[in-house]
Amino acid sequence: MINKIFFIYFAIAIVTLSLVIITRKSLVHSVLFMLALFFHIAGLYLFLNAEFLALVQIIVYAGAILVLFLFVIMLLNIREDELKEQYSSFWPAGISIGIVFLIVLLRMPAFSLGIKGVWDIKSVTEATSTGAIGQVLYTEYLLPFEVASLILLIAIIGAIILAKKRFSK
Amino acid sequence: MVPLDWYLMLGGVVFCIGMVGFMIRRNIIMMFLAVELMLNGVNISLVAFSHYLQDLRGQVFVFFIIAVAASEAAIGLAIVILISRNKNTIFIDEINELRG
Secondary structure, three states, rough: HHHHHHHHHHHHHHHHHHHHHHHHHOOOHHHHHHHHHHHHHHHHHHHHHOOHHHHHHHHHHHHHHHOOOHHHHHHOOHHHHHHHOOEEHHHHHHHHHHHHHHHHHHOOOOOOOOOOOOHHHHHEEEEEEHHHHHHHHHOOHHHHHHHHHHHHHHHHHHHHHOOOOOOOO | OEEEHHHHHHHHHHHHHHHHHHHHOHHHHHHHHHHOOOOOOOOHHHHHHHHHHHOOOOHHHHHHHHHHHHHHHHHHHHHHHHHHHHOOOOHHOOOOOOOO
């Protein structure tokens, strides 16, 4: 019972915050509401026994990505008229496509769970959450992990090359 | 115990809100925020699957999604800076070189 109350609180907060985010005029307000949203999602992860991911969510999303967004918003000199009429001219089409997609998603037949894996709560507690993820990540998913590091390296190089000022011209 | 369907519905609703936000806003930075919202909707359902199936692969996937989202934000925001420096606008309907 108490589980459901907590979940309902988190669900209502997450949906309300997402609606607020996509309707605010000010970019900075949107980003700050996004911060609150990420903390609520991290709470939901804690609820699902994913302590490591909850921390990664706060450190990477709230700590790095949102700060990057804030930096860029303050770096750009946004014109006065860009603070008005924020919606594109075909917003009714966008909203109706979204509603139709939502109905399709919610009307999907319920999932029935397949064979359960080996990591029940007891073995995860024994190995600790971080240790358990590490054991899966460094054995079964070692190659994708290395590829992820390559993607991050390419992203760093690409961002520097793109945003660099071109002096010779 | 909270049923799995509730988590999936929550993830679906967040994904759809992000999709609507991506389509109705003109501001390119807001569209990036909406994409992050969509990624988070997917993450919620993956973590829920991982918990209910007692398998950690879902969490590993969320880990990779977060890494890709970080690099996407870095490159995307670099492109936003370039656009705003060259065109002096951040509205996508004013960026129409290709006459699309």
